[in-house]
Amino acid sequence: MASAGTGKMTVNPDIAKERRNAGFHVENLTNFIYHGPERVRRRRYMQNIALQDPVMKDSKPWAFRTREEEYELSLRKQLHVLQRQKDLGITDEFDKFYYNEATAPNENNPVGLHFGMFIPTIEKHGTEEQKKKFVQPAKDLKIIGTYVQTELGHGTFIRGLETTATFDPKTQEFIVDTPTLSATKYWPGNLGKTVNYCILMAQLYSQGKCQGPHMFLCPLRDLTTHQSLPGVELGDIGPKFGFNANDNGYLRLNNFRIPRINMLMRYSKVLEDGTYVKPANSKLSYGSMVMIRASIVGAVSRALAQACVISVRYSAVRRQTEVSPGGPEAQILDYQTQQYKLFPLVATAYAYHFAGQAVQSNFLNISKEIEAGNLQQMPVLHALSAGLKAFSSWGASAGIEVCRMSCGGHGYSLASGLPKIYTNITPACTYEGENSVMMLQTARYLFECAMMVQKGQRLPDLVSYLSMDLSAKSCMTSDVALGCLVKAYQHRAARLTNAATAVVQRHINEGQKPTDAFNMASTQLTWAARAHCHQYVVKVFVTTVTEANIDDRTKAALTTLCKMYAVNGIMENLGEFLQDQFFNTDQVDILTRKMMTLLADVRPDAVALVDAFDYHDKVLDSCLGRYDGNVYYALYEYAKSSPLNEKDVLDSFHKYIKPLREGQATSSLPSRL
Numbered sequence: 001m002a003s004a005g006t007g008k009m010t011v012n013p014d015i016a017k018e019r020r021n022a023g024f025h026v027e028n029l030t031n032f033i034y035h036g037p038e039r040v041r042r043r044r045y046m047q048n049i050a051l052q053d054p055v056m057k058d059s060k061p062w063a064f065r066t067r068e069e070e071y072e073l074s075l076r077k078q079l080h081v082l083q084r085q086k087d088l089g090i091t092d093e094f095d096k097f098y099y100n101e102a103t104a105p106n107e108n109n110p111v112g113l114h115f116g117m118f119i120p121t122i123e124k125h126g127t128e129e130q131k132k133k134f135v136q137p138a139k140d141l142k143i144i145g146t147y148v149q150t151e152l153g154h155g156t157f158i159r160g161l162e163t164t165a166t167f168d169p170k171t172q173e174f175i176v177d178t179p180t181l182s183a184t185k186y187w188p189g190n191l192g193k194t195v196n197y198c199i200l201m202a203q204l205y206s207q208g209k210c211q212g213p214h215m216f217l218c219p220l221r222d223l224t225t226h227q228s229l230p231g232v233e234l235g236d237i238g239p240k241f242g243f244n245a246n247d248n249g250y251l252r253l254n255n256f257r258i259p260r261i262n263m264l265m266r267y268s269k270v271l272e273d274g275t276y277v278k279p280a281n282s283k284l285s286y287g288s289m290v291m292i293r294a295s296i297v298g299a300v301s302r303a304l305a306q307a308c309v310i311s312v313r314y315s316a317v318r319r320q321t322e323v324s325p326g327g328p329e330a331q332i333l334d335y336q337t338q339q340y341k342l343f344p345l346v347a348t349a350y351a352y353h354f355a356g357q358a359v360q361s362n363f364l365n366i367s368k369e370i371e372a373g374n375l376q377q378m379p380v381l382h383a384l385s386a387g388l389k390a391f392s393s394w395g396a397s398a399g400i401e402v403c404r405m406s407c408g409g410h411g412y413s414l415a416s417g418l419p420k421i422y423t424n425i426t427p428a429c430t431y432e433g434e435n436s437v438m439m440l441q442t443a444r445y446l447f448e449c450a451m452m453v454q455k456g457q458r459l460p461d462l463v464s465y466l467s468m469d470l471s472a473k474s475c476m477t478s479d480v481a482l483g484c485l486v487k488a489y490q491h492r493a494a495r496l497t498n499a500a501t502a503v504v505q506r507h508i509n510e511g512q513k514p515t516d517a518f519n520m521a522s523t524q525l526t527w528a529a530r531a532h533c534h535q536y537v538v539k540v541f542v543t544t545v546t547e548a549n550i551d552d553r554t555k556a557a558l559t560t561l562c563k564m565y566a567v568n569g570i571m572e573n574l575g576e577f578l579q580d581q582f583f584n585t586d587q588v589d590i591l592t593r594k595m596m597t598l599l600a601d602v603r604p605d606a607v608a609l610v611d612a613f614d615y616h617d618k619v620l621d622s623c624l625g626r627y628d629g630n631v632y633y634a635l636y637e638y639a640k641s642s643p644l645n646e647k648d649v650l651d652s653f654h655k656y657i658k659p660l661r662e663g664q665a666t667s668s669l670p671s672r673l
């Protein structure tokens with residue numbers, strides 16, 4: 001490695017050796033991950049445009065920016081990128097996504113919700129007239145909006161929202177109002193300073209009757225001066241754990257009037273005389289949340305993948321402790337305990353990646369049916385997207401923290417890039433539906449399915465395994481077949497669903513109200529929901545690997561990872577699997593031995609498996625995760641750029657330390673020590 005300051009850099013020999021020794025061709029796996037060489041080429045091309053752009057070059061590292069600098073820089077970059085994409089005629093959604101990924105990685109930007117929620121919600125829930133009026137101006141950024149639902153007093157319980165929208169037939173307007181302190185909107189992204197419009201979730205009142213939460217297009221700021229409109233009070237909620245380029249905001253409305261046309265009326269309507277027309281299903285207005293929940297699975301997989309790239313590469317170049325006296329220090333990646341920390345997480349990143357693609361495709365297919373008026377599959381989609389969002393965001397958050405700690409002290413520095421990834425993604429456990437609450441939604445669906453099984457009714461494909469014969473003998477033998485692993489997960493989920501359902505039924509039989517009975521069984525119900533999501537992820541991984549049209553060596557590497565994901569999940573939830581009695585303790589011994597063999601199998605491919613995610617150094621933004629492995633050089637340069645080092649002796653020395661010494665010298669301390 002070149003010494004710091006020479007500027008000449010060679011690749012760290014340890015990481016170079018890892019790449020030489022990999023058992024498969026990295027590019028083949030990259031092509032598989034991103035749907036073929038053409039997409040990979042396009043992804044790199046898009047990211048290069050972003051990374052070569054002088055406007056994207058940061059004058060100082062992310063870690064040293066103030067919140068105001070972060071917000072401004074992020075806004076400037078994002079608006080520049082939108083203009084560039086327009087100039088270059090980039091319209092394909094994948095192209096735009098990849099371009100954006102390299103623009104401000106793991107930094108939530110000030111117009112994300114405009115494109116991510118505001119425009120899609122108008123497109124999905126607006127009438128043709130509303131789309132005509134609002135979509136193009138929104139695309140041209142004449143209006144910039146966000147999704148405003150959560151209040152100080154209510155986030156989870158949407159039916160409990162207090163903001164009102166009361167129809168006034170005389171003026172053909174809705175009067176939107178914040179009646180209490182707890183009704184203050186609080187948290188919506190980009191609300192504080194950036195947007196001039198929002199989609200407002202408010203309780204609709206017409207003809208004196210409350211019709212529940214509905215969506216309204218609400219102007220907030222003057223489109224020219226950007227001043228907040230009379231009757232509108234709003235601002236930023238202050239710094240947070242992360243998400244600091246995002247001006248999450250608060251909003252209070254004081255009997256503010258908006259035209260009738262501003263209620264999103266594709267599914268429900270208020271006619272001119274105030275007559276309310278119901279939608280086919282009141283939960284249609286929750287559609288934007290379902291859309292984001294489905295896309296969160298992919299987002300958390302990318303965050304976990306990046307954390308794995310950083311920690312595995314670092315573990316390949318970090319040497320610590322002589323294995324035999326006087327011998328060389330070992331690469332920490334050779335310690336089995338380090339492998340056990342990291343390799344299952346690499347497998348998890350792949351598992352979530354494939355699950356994210358699968359749930360996205362379920363979402364797109366079912367959405368088409370919903371658009372065509374067939375709402376039959378809404379509950380399945382809701383249960384799947386809610387549960388998987390929770391399962392994957394919990395798994396990824398916990399996993400990224402393990403990655404950070406696996407890097408020892410350097411993982412704690414912002415230089416590692418890991419805290420940035422973590423603080424940007426961990427709120428996914430909360431936003432778009434708090435995770436426990438989402439799991440309970442999935443559990444509610446599983447409970448209904450269990451009741452259907454009891455009545456001998458047929459279940460939808462995604463949950464058909466719930467009617468399996470639970471007394472079936474285990475198929476687990478020393479070859480640990482993929483099909484048998486799927487059966488084990490289904491057995492566990494089906495048993496936990498039945499067990500939780502039985503608890504609810506017992507409480508009801510003992511005289512409890514159904515809602516109380518559900519609450520008394522809710523912890524067990526969430527275990528069932530978690531197990532259901534886990535079986536879905538395992539099943540998707542197994543199907544993906546089995547059906548993969550790739551060369552044998554890449555397929556073998558992926559199959560090893562797939563087994564590792566499934567076997568590790570069993571080891572981590574052994575109590576549940578043993579209580580299942582699908583395995584006996586001899587079979588657990590087989591799985592334990594298998595886990596250790598799998599660690600050794602993954603070891604030579606570890607760096608290649610994370611390289612295959614194909615993250616550019618600038619996207620990782622990490623001194624530890626550099627492709628060339630020159631981490632000490634990067635850490636040294638990072639330290640030197642700390643603003644505290646701009647002066648050798650700080651003013652604070654003269655202000656505080658020096659007078660203290662002088663005071664001490666003249667009082668009790670001897671003048672010479």
Ligand SMILES: CCCCCCCC/C=C\CCCCCCCCCCCC(=O)SCCNC(=O)CCNC(=O)[C@H](O)C(C)(C)COP(=O)(O)OP(=O)(O)OC[C@H]1O[C@@H](n2cnc3c(N)ncnc32)[C@H](O)[C@@H]1OP(=O)(O)O
Pocket residue numbers: 108109111112113115116117147149150155156157158159189246283286287289290292295296299378379382430431432433434437441444445
């Ligand atoms: C800068 C950001 C960039 C954004 C870009 C996005 C681009 C996408 C690309 C990548 C994405 C990844 C990253 C995204 C980054 C996102 C940034 C942050 C965005 C955050 C936005 C928000 O947080 S918005 C606010 C979200 N709030 C919630 O989610 C609230 C949660 N609560 C609920 O959903 C509901 O209240 C509830 C489900 C808990 C209960 O509802 P309710 O009380 O009305 O129902 P009931 O209990 O009465 O149930 C009745 C019945 O209906 C069923 N049901 C409930 N919901 C649904 C649904 N959605 N669909 C279908 N059915 C539903 C329920 O299960 C019941 O069924 P039964 O059969 O009667 O049991």
Ligand SMILES: Cc1cc2nc3c(=O)[nH]c(=O)nc-3n(C[C@H](O)[C@H](O)[C@H](O)COP(=O)(O)OP(=O)(O)OC[C@H]3O[C@@H](n4cnc5c(N)ncnc54)[C@H](O)[C@@H]3O)c2cc1C
Pocket residue numbers: 113146147148149150153154155156157186187188189243248427430431432433434435436437440
């Ligand atoms: C970074 C970030 C960005 C956000 N962006 C937006 C946005 O753009 N727009 C927007 O409208 N909102 C946004 N939010 C708000 C977010 O959607 C809510 O915080 C979220 O829905 C959770 O609601 P809550 O905060 O009311 O949590 P609470 O519901 O108060 O949850 C607190 C605890 O109570 C438990 N709990 C609550 N209800 C139940 C129940 N029924 N059963 C069992 N346990 C329960 C939860 O499990 C949790 O442990 C954002 C939040 C964050 C952190």
